[in-house]
Amino acid sequence: MTRRYVGERVRRNEDHRLLTGHALFVDDVQLPGMLHAAFLRSDHAHALLRGVDVSAALERPGVVAVYTAEDLGDYWCPGPLLVPPPPVEGIVFHEATQVPLAKDKVRHVGEPVAMVVAENRYVAEDALADIVVDYEPLDAVVDLEAALAEGSALVHERFGTNMAARVVQRHGDYRRARDAADVVIARRFLYDRGAAAAMENRAVAAVWDPLGVDLTVWDTTQAPIPIRNGLARMLGLLESQVRVVAPFVGGGFGPKIMMFYPEELLVPWAAMRLGRPVKWTEDRQENFFATTQERGQVHEAEMALDRDGRILGIHDTFLHDCGAYDPYGLTIPINSQCTLLGPYDVPAYHSEFRAVFTNKTIVTPVRGAGRQHGVFVMERLLDIAARELGMDPVEIRRRNYLGAELFPKNFDILYQDFAPLYYDSGNYLPALETAVRMIGYDQLREEQLRLRAEGRRVGVGVVSYIEGTGIGPYEGARVTVDPSGRVRVATGLGTQGQGHYTAFAQIVAEALDVDVERVHVVTGDTREFGWGTGTFASRGAVVAGSACHAAAVKVREKILAMAARVLGAAEEQIDLADGRVAVRGVPERSLSLGELASHANPLRGAVKPGTEPGLEATAYFGPDHGSTASGVHAMVVEVDPETAMVEILRYVVVHDCGRLINPQLVEGQVQGGVAHGIGNAFYEKLVYDEQGQLQNASFMDYLLPTAMDVPRVEMAHMETPAPMNPLGLKGVGEAGAIPAGAAFAQAVEDALSDLGVEITEIPLSPDQLWQLIRAAPGAPLPHLQEARR
């Protein structure tokens, strides 16, 4: 093999199409006779639905159909439970999945009540205003603790409680650890909700072809194959009669997973029923209410340590907000539970959570998917413990890392893939030391004092995390050498900007020794590839990438066998290089791969028994365990105690996602993740009032960090290859977002150390930080003291 692509900074294959406007997004789909849908959504967080009168809407010119729950007949049923509860002993789980249109009751603001289909969106939206809904408002369930209190209103009456689930997982004996401890740190930590805020909102377009007897659906989903399978089942069609295409998608971040959102079910149904194409594109307003969100948790956590700062045990009890329904099972709180342990050696662990139904938008994974919470709790406890013990925060981490000799490491608790938590590999200390060196930790400590004397408050935060990535069940890929000599790769994942077209092309180009620009990747079209699960859990590159590799290896074997036959030489004598096969030492006996592909698909003669036509192969990859990525984030901030504005001066990430396919793609993922994490730490918070009304449902009031607020991340890569897959890959899609809040809290606290500010809540806003500074026990500035009185 002469070409090296895996690990190289190959230019992104997809950018030409994206930058020249030739990339198809769902909203670009325009078909003759297309109708447009709009949804009437509940204004109430919790109300009985007494009646929906659509008669006036039906009379409006241009309206083709109006549907309520009653009109759906048998098609009305609660959505599928996407992730069943894990087989943890003693688990309680109450299943309540979302419905296509509310029937007796609405359970969050934005829940769809009726669907209008009209000649255009303007008419459809106007017709929404014609619909009269008779609501009988109920008390809304908003606060997690109040939701579990006696006498609370109930989101789902049939359970007699708002508790959606209860799970206890443990290893070791925490009580003994606590008894033996020199120091016990106990705190309450809050993590609040944010939006995924993808650049592209959701969209669905569908057309039913009565002659071909098939349904085509364009959907912004991250998981087109499960959506195809579900739609086929619900619509009474064969899977082969449904084609779901997830074309270019402007960001997924989790909420575009195989949710079976009401709109995803109703647009195809209406297209079949009406015999005309139907399209719906979510507007930003709807997105704030109707697209899933994440991150509300309340933790009561305790860490027991010895006087040398070694962790003896951790006890954590938390509440998890799952919103109005729980279609995604317990993935998020299980991730929180497992990820809390991080790269540290925790001999005793007791973790217990209750998931809670509330009258708020449904919660499903958003980039990080519960891992943030675990990391935040662990890292904050370590910071506070270090302070109590008079120890440097970096040193306390050093003392608690799992040693590189301990891998693979098995745990007794179950992870989100239902397998016991398992760290396949890792090497944590070198990453920490690299980060400390890169950020200039020791110099910073000196400089900090000098700046403090000048009245400037600069702080540094250094945190670490691990991320279970690349879980099964499986993905597949088909690799085909076209007679043109170009290579085609098809896989079932959806792609939302990660660079799959490039990463998979690199893997295949290296295995087949062809020019990477001659490899064309197709993702997200079930007609191209119909087996697989989807893009989530930082698994695309690992699982589908490994499948691409396996398929390419098979094609390589076919190439060598076919070339040996056509060129009349032994397989061992065939060289494959630069898109050509040749008999070694006889360069004139050679063929291009395109010519060989034509030989492999003859019009006369016979394909030999035991062989197949074409230079094509399909392969699958399903790991028993995921692979464990890890990293260290270090940041330097300056805090203005008068305005509580925080400026991030530097941000360093040392990341280990195993072997890199393309450093540039990895850096893009990390930079984007950090931006997401910074937003989550300081800007983005969905504010609900006590009646479950979202108060900041627009980008005027919901703050996303801008380019001005996100520093260019300085990055270093460690490569600890994953043993579970042939290329040694680990996932990176979520990594950047996971520890940013913890790093931010440590750095801000450090900057304000003389005031004694302690941060136990994320997201922090300038306003909240100002309140903390004002209430700090230390000596605030004189005029702030004034304000305190």
Next chain:
Amino acid sequence: MIVDGEHVFPGPREVVWALLQDPEVLSKAMPGAAKLALVGDGAYEGSIRVGVGPVTAAEWKLSVTLEDRVAPEHYVMQVDSKGPIGFTRGSATVDLAEADGGGATRMRYHADLQVGGKVAGVGQRLIDQVAKMMTQRGLNALGGELERRLAEGA
């Protein structure tokens, strides 16, 4: 949302009381070309047109019921309004006291209103201002009407 305040009308309490119960006067006092009709004892129905910041002006259906009426000093207004962009509902307590030796009337009002739907999500930072502005305009209109009546009566 809490709307709370005090206003002094330059007229006797009985006249102010009558004014506050008159649907025609009330509809003039409501901004946005309100229509309001008495549909039962102390029950009014109608519509108003209001926009909040980025939310385009839209027609809201309005129903107001007066309860706990103790003429001429106290009543509670139950307000329920619905529009394509959301709803507001809640109650307002109004107390009238004689002032200035009976020549004027001091009105204290306290409204606790729930705002829901799109208007809550998008208009939040403006809702309080809009409510204040609407209240002020309403009070000014009522004041104008009172002066007219007093002048006619004189």
